[in-house]
Amino acid sequence: MSHSRFESIGAYLPSKRVTTEELVSQLQETPEFDLERITGxxxxxxxxxxxENGEDSFALALKAVQDCLSRSQYAAEDLDVIISCSITRSKDRTKMYMEPSFAGAIARTLGAREDTISFDLSNACAGMMSGVYILDRMIRSGAVKRGIVVSGEAITPIAETAVNEISSKYDLQFASLTVGDSGAAVVLDESVDESDRIHYIELTTASEFSHLCLGMPSDKTAGVALYTDNRKMHNEARFLLWTDTQRNFMEEQGLTFKDEGFDYIIHHQFGAAAIPYMNAIAEREFGHPMPPDLNVIEKYGNTSSTSHFIVLHDQLSQQSIPTGSKVLMIPAASGVVGGFLSTTISSLKV
Structure with missing residues (x-):
């Protein structure tokens, strides 16, 4: 069976920086905890x-695709598949679109072939990982040769809603204050070398946790809101969704975590305090130390569905990931979605 690889990567980050101190200063009630220290x-x-320069989800996605293709060996007309994975779907500054599809609009804007397969999917913060999962399977099956997975997230309106609505010292909208806007894109094609390959990607959903993180119209104003019960989300039962699933997968392959020899791990960028706890649980469950954690949460926050690829792009741009490194990527999304992706990176550059 064929394997896929990450052939090129692109990202776009708006220039406007907003500090946690600025957001917290706008709240009616000062939280009982240090939001910056807890979230990182x-x-x-x-x-x-x-x-004159208004940016929406579509604009962020398009800029990320253009950045990605600028360092790819492929042009838009070479792509067999375009998958758009945005949670937020703003276009033309303010309008929210469900149809026509973002992927189709991106294909037309880029000048992709008429027979290019284009579709949207949304799976909360695991959106891009889900797109990679599907494209990986399409390449493995021989149905297509190459494609691109993209997401543009203009998600900070939930932070603006939170600033306007939080009125207690503990509120389910506090997690909304951690998000940041971004775009990310990756091209996948067929791997011909084990040192440059997506070895496996698996995702799973545990619906019993689905009520703990809900995005919807606000119940107070005309804004869009995210309600997250962090106290119940960030616990051992939820984090075991990853370790149990990966351990079972590795046992079926006759592997241990130690055998895998991961050089780095990239978690979804949802909280600096929670990730060490996840790693401690994983060390106990796998019986082996976790590799160094790559993160950008301090300067970009939680960029939702783009987060793993914003980390990857950032660390590659700093030349912090040596050629031939084996990376483990761990999604965590509302739903609740967990899973894992194993890849060795050799040709991917920024």
Whole structure:
């Protein structure tokens, strides 16, 4: 069976920086905890909302695709598949679109072939990982040769809603203050070398936790809101969804975590305090130390569905990931979605 690889990567981050201190200073009630210390988020990027340069989900996605293709060996007309994975779906500055599809609009804007397969999917913060999962399977099956997975997240309106609505010292909207806007894209093609390959990707959903993180219209104003019960989300039962699933997968393959020899791990960027706890649980469950954690939460916050690829792009741009490194990527999303992706990176550059 064929395997896929990450052939190129692109990202776009708006220039406007907003600090956690700035957001907290706007709240009616000062929280009982240090939000910056607990989350690790010092600042995040906010989309440009000026009339002349207004940025929306589509604009962020398109800029990330253009950045990705600028360092790819492929042009838009070479792509067999375009998958758009945004949670937020703003286009033309303010309108929210469900149809026509973002992927189709991106294909037309880029000048992709008429027979290019294009579709949207949304799976909360595991959106891009889900897109990679599907494209990986399409390449493995021989149905296609190459494609691109993209997401543009203009998600900071939930932070703006939270600032306006939080009125108690503990509120289910506090997690909304950690998000940042971004775009990310990756091209996948067929791997011909074990040192440059997606070895496996698996996702799973545990619906019993689905009520703990809900995005919806606000129940107070006309804004869009995210309600997250962090106290119940960040516990051992939820984190075991990853370790149990990966351990079972490895046992079926006759592998141990130690055998895998991961050089780095990238978690979903949802909280600096929670990730060490996850790693401690994983060390206990796998019986082996976790590799160094790559993160950008301090400067970009939680960029939702793009987060793993914003980390990867950032660390590659700093040349912090040596050629031939084996990376484990761990999604965590509302739903609740867990899983794992194993990849060795050799040709991917920024």
């Amino acid at each position: 988020v010092k600042e995040r990027r906010f989309r440009d909302t000026t009339p």
